[in-house]
Amino acid sequence: MSHILVLTEHHGGEFAEVSFELLTEARRIGRSQKSDVTAMVLGAGVTGMAAELTGHGIHQVLVADDVRLTHYDPNLWLGTVSAVCKQLEPDLILLPATTTGEDLAARLAVTKKWPLFSRSTKITFKGDQIQAARPVYAGKLQETISSISGTTCLATILPGVIGVRPVDTGGDAPVVAIEVVAEADGRVAVTGFVAADPDNLDLAEADVIVAAGRGLGQVENVSLVKELAALLGGAVGSTRVVVDLGWLGKETQVGQTGATVKPRLYIACGISGATQHTIGMKESSAVIAINTDPSAPIFNLADLSLNCDVAQLLPVLIDQCRKRVEHAP
Amino acid sequence: MTDLDVFVCIKPALLVEGAVRIAGSGASPDPSCSRFLVDPGNACALEAALVLRECGQVARVVCVSAGPQAYDATLAWCRAAGADQVLRVDVPADLNLDACATAALLADTIRGLGGKLVLTAQRSIDESNGLIAAALAAALDGAYLSNAVEVQILEGELRISRRVERGHRQLWSAGLPAVVAVEHSATKPRYVSVASLALARLSTMEVLTTGEMKFDQLPRLTELNRLAPGRVRARQSGMPGAGGSAAERMQAMMGISSAQADGKVVFSGEVDELTERALTFLEERGLLRPLPD
Numbered sequence: 145m146s147h148i149l150v151l152t153e154h155h156g157g158e159f160a161e162v163s164f165e166l167l168t169e170a171r172r173i174g175r176s177q178k179s180d181v182t183a184m185v186l187g188a189g190v191t192g193m194a195a196e197l198t199g200h201g202i203h204q205v206l207v208a209d210d211v212r213l214t215h216y217d218p219n220l221w222l223g224t225v226s227a228v229c230k231q232l233e234p235d236l237i238l239l240p241a242t243t244t245g246e247d248l249a250a251r252l253a254v255t256k257k258w259p260l261f262s263r264s265t266k267i268t269f270k271g272d273q274i275q276a277a278r279p280v281y282a283g284k285l286q287e288t289i290s291s292i293s294g295t296t297c298l299a300t301i302l303p304g305v306i307g308v309r310p311v312d313t314g315g316d317a318p319v320v321a322i323e324v325v326a327e328a329d330g331r332v333a334v335t336g337f338v339a340a341d342p343d344n345l346d347l348a349e350a351d352v353i354v355a356a357g358r359g360l361g362q363v364e365n366v367s368l369v370k371e372l373a374a375l376l377g378g379a380v381g382s383t384r385v386v387v388d389l390g391w392l393g394k395e396t397q398v399g400q401t402g403a404t405v406k407p408r409l410y411i412a413c414g415i416s417g418a419t420q421h422t423i424g425m426k427e428s429s430a431v432i433a434i435n436t437d438p439s440a441p442i443f444n445l446a447d448l449s450l451n452c453d454v455a456q457l458l459p460v461l462i463d464q465c466r467k468r469v470e471h472a473p
Numbered sequence: 474m475t476d477l478d479v480f481v482c483i484k485p486a487l488l489v490e491g492a493v494r495i496a497g498s499g500a501s502p503d504p505s506c507s508r509f510l511v512d513p514g515n516a517c518a519l520e521a522a523l524v525l526r527e528c529g530q531v532a533r534v535v536c537v538s539a540g541p542q543a544y545d546a547t548l549a550w551c552r553a554a555g556a557d558q559v560l561r562v563d564v565p566a567d568l569n570l571d572a573c574a575t576a577a578l579l580a581d582t583i584r585g586l587g588g589k590l591v592l593t594a595q596r597s598i599d600e601s602n603g604l605i606a607a608a609l610a611a612a613l614d615g616a617y618l619s620n621a622v623e624v625q626i627l628e629g630e631l632r633i634s635r636r637v638e639r640g641h642r643q644l645w646s647a648g649l650p651a652v653v654a655v656e657h658s659a660t661k662p663r664y665v666s667v668a669s670l671a672l673a674r675l676s677t678m679e680v681l682t683t684g685e686m687k688f689d690q691l692p693r694l695t696e697l698n699r700l701a702p703g704r705v706r707a708r709q710s711g712m713p714g715a716g717g718s719a720a721e722r723m724q725a726m727m728g729i730s731s732a733q734a735d736g737k738v739v740f741s742g743e744v745d746e747l748t749e750r751a752l753t754f755l756e757e758r759g760l761l762r763p764l765p766d
Binding site: 218261279280281289333336346349352408451 | 485487488490493495496502507573597598599602603604606607608610611613616618619620634635636637638639640641642643644645646647648651658659693694695696697698700701702703737739740741742744745747748750751752754755758759760761762763764
């Protein structure tokens with residue numbers, strides 16, 4: 145195998161963690177198969193960001209920096225990645241299993257007639273043949289699939305499965321600018337982008353959830369939770385007690401009789417951590433718990449446990465968050 | 474009045490229950506531990522199609538499936554939900570076609586019936602690889618629109634609102650023919666009564682043969698090497714020791730021992746100090762940018 149191409153993903157000027165997971169997997173395969181790893185960054189104003197990848201033990205970073213790439217456009221993404229593939233002839237392309245990564249992977253697969261290993265958890269080799277393992281039937285079974293022909297293979301990797309491992313090779317990969325190429329036969333027109341409304345953000349789609357519990361003390365303090373959620377670009381969650389008190393709507397309820405969520409960050413404000421609630425949020429990637437009771441069960445799940453009155457902490461935290469948000473470029 | 478029909482591709486989901494065993498073919502779970510059910514993603518795609526018909530944007534809803542006779546129960550559910558016509562392309566159960574081959578079969582049928590608008594599920598719950606819609610669009614020489622949460626046809630143009638990460642939406646449009654992959658969370662499928670389901674089951678199912686298309690000539694890109702039970706993760710629990718109160722022993726059995734007992738640090742102190750810890754935590758995870766020096 146000679147080349148592995150990694151398509152990175154970024155949001156708000158930061159690489160998504162799955163990008164580093166893809167690089168981790170690509171480096172592992174690169175070492176075992178003696179292959180070069182190329183990372184690809186597409187977006188507007190991303191040249192500076194791309195430098196962050198140069199020390200990740202890869203061969204080169206290709207950057208398509210163009211205002212037309214501000215949001216995902218299948219015609220531009222497909223055209224640009226296809227042009228790079230024509231030049232590099234990669235044996236394996238790794239993409240994140242996100243809406244962008246999966247859409248692009250499917251388009252590449254059908255236009256190039258390349259096999260796609262969707263939502264893979266591991267890439268392995270049987271001789272020169274690339275194989276991928278992926279969970280099926282709700283994770284009760286695992287299938288191993290391989291390409292019938294010896295062409296380029298595409299694999300999407302679910303965020304949070306592989307994990308990020310520290311770079312042991314270092315290096316100083318060059319950043320190479322590439323041209324944006326529009327697909328000649330683009331059939332889809334991108335007509336608009338609607339930013340998420342924090343007030344109506346679906347809990348299941350939120351990256352950050354700030355959840356209110358009875359420990360907030362009074363209904364007036366719910367506005368603090370809403371304010372923090374808005375600053376962090378997240379959604380407002382709640383416990384059943386808060387919904388029963390009428391402080392927040394049923395659509396915000398997390399837990400056994402509410403939504404089951406898996407955000408990147410869950411901030412539990414004045415929530416004790418009853419099983420009925422934690423069953424709906426225990427899969428969160430990171431949890432900050434704020435509670436006055438040092439033995440509250442929520443602290444078992446928390447990555448950061450803060451023992452204090454949430455009504456006193458939130459105004460200070462909001463003030464500091466606002467300063468950082470206002471200073472962000 | 475439109476004469477456009479919307480085709481909905483239907484695939485029942487296979488639910489694996491109890492102790493997992495693999496069928497003799499090695500390609501699927503053993504029937505003794507698995508059963509078909511209506512896939513929620515497919516049900517959402519059908520619901521989106523029914524809404525289009527109710528809004529007068531399409532004339533009829535036609536459900537198409539490629540599979541064995543066991544798929545008929547799901548197609549009967551589709552008819553009971555309101556589909557005008559249901560069709561099954563007969564495919565032997567042990568054939569294990571990949572997405573490209575299945576798409577080729579479906580495209581052949583849909584093209585033959587003059588279909589220009591097709592809805593599919595973005596992904597079925599039994600973890601299909603999500604490639605059918607794109608492969609179908611390519612086979613029909615049409616546009617592929619993914620992750621749709623809203624679908625409309627206005628003045629002959631297809632318009633969708635598309636889910637992207639972090640709750641944002643993208644608006645896409647395309648001409649026909651087109652294939653739209655509908656998100657699982659897009660709509661809430663309507664209730665199907667037992668009576669209407671019983672009635673639908675009594676009606677004769679329309680079964681098509683593959684005609685001149687031979688299974689061994691279908692395009693395939695991948696093959697299944699091995700299907701095995703998933704990795705079982707050891708549950709982190711144990712019998713509690715003799716020490717501690719009854720409440721603590723009960724909590725330990727339920728896996729909710731106290732944070733301090735687990736050696737976790739619970740920070741307490743001044744509000745400013747705790748705020749600083751929270752800010753550092755958010756910055757380390759890339760959720761906040763540090764203040765410039």
